[in-house]
Amino acid sequence: MDSYTPITLPYFAPDHLLPAPLPTLNQVLSSTDYVVAPPGRFSKQFAVVRVGSHFLAKYGPDVHRLEGENMIFVSQQTRVPVPRVYAIYGYAGDATMIIMEYIEGVTLHNCLETLGPEELKYIGKKLRAQLNELRQIPAPDYYGALGRRPIIDFYKCRHHRPVFTHGDIHQMNVIVRPDGTPVLIDYESSGFYPAYRESLVASSIDRYLDFLDEKFMDEAHILSEALKAWTRARNEENCDHDCNHDCDHDFDHDLDYDYARSAAFQKSSGSPFMFT
Known part of the structure; x- marks a missing residue:
């Protein structure tokens, strides 16, 4: 590599x-x-x-x-x-x-509520196989994007071997084809990163699909605490103390991915897929 x-x-x-x-x-x-x-x-x-x-x-x-x-x-x-x-x-x-x-299908975001347990299991199984195949790509001896492009210092650690990582798996970046096959899109953040990075980013949909082989709970807890500390510090810095509102905001909130893939991909009243 x-x-x-x-x-x-x-x-x-x-x-x-x-x-x-x-x-x-x-x-x-x-x-x-x-x-x-x-x-x-x-x-x-x-x-x-x-x-x-x-x-x-x-x-x-x-x-x-x-x-x-x-x-x-x-x-x-x-x-x-x-x-x-x-x-x-x-x-x-x-x-x-x-x-x-152009990939025919709907985003996971737009069909998640219409999918039954077996359909979610099918998508999760397919995603698991895809991520495992990405991780089998021969890795270089560095963390970063293709061609040794610059990398954030946070990842310059040696606790985990580098593996090829999508890096931005969430509901809007998974297109589900009519046959139920998931297709990952938006590879802008991909590269060779510590094995836990995919898990930390994708945890928001793993609770529905259970597609991550490794959960990296210790790393997730460390990152969560670090983000909470960063958010508190940011709020304290930005808050106008003359205001009457409470400055002690919690970090615990859901990311809002409520933007449409296209007008043709509105949420269906039933499952639009024929799983094989």
């Missing part, structure tokens, strides 16, 4: 791999079939749109080539289902365009 060479931009998949002619920049930017409308999530500057029946495009200043590169890497190294990447290139100065395969 130390010899890994990042792809060269602009990247375009060979023509014989395209399901249809690749959409042009103008076709993408003029599409209003939004999956995520601008300005994006959490104040990030990006958008996600469908272009025709085959393509999904993610673009904007806060889109990183690494997301597309990670998906290409996973498709080369494993049999894990991942959106095919057809193009990665820069435009308008500091913006990045990633054109990929």
Whole structure:
């Protein structure tokens, strides 16, 4: 893995791999079939749109080539289902365009309440197998993204071996196909990290799917306490003590992932899947 060479931009998949002619920049930017409308999530500057029946495009200043590169890497190294990447290139100065395969299905967020125990068990079993296969990718001798890209100091520890990690598994980043197969999307945070990182990030949906082989409860407790301490310190720093409101906020709150994948993917009144 130390010899890994990042792809060269602009990247375009060979023509014989395209399901249809690749959409042009103008076709993408003029599409209003939004999956995520601008300005994006959490104040990030990006958008996600469908272009025709085959393509999904993610673009904007806060889109990183690494997301597309990670998906290409996973498709080369494993049999894990991942959106095919057809193009990665820069435009308008500091913006990045990633054109990929459109995955038919609904987000776990939009179908979770309609799924029965056996369906949840099926999805969890599939996700478990996918994560285990990702972890079998030969690991380098460092923690970080592909090509030894920079890494947050928090991960520079040696308590766990590095394994390839998706890094952002939550309900909006799991697409469930009509046959029940889960497909992980949004590989921007992926890389080689300590084995416990996936567990800490994905714990919010593991309680439904039970797909994590290792729970890393000690590390989860340490992180929880650290986040609570950080939140208290932040609130104390930002609070105006002349106000009448209480500054002792708790960290215990649910992340709000209430943003739609698209208008076509609203919550169904029954399970839309045919599990095999």
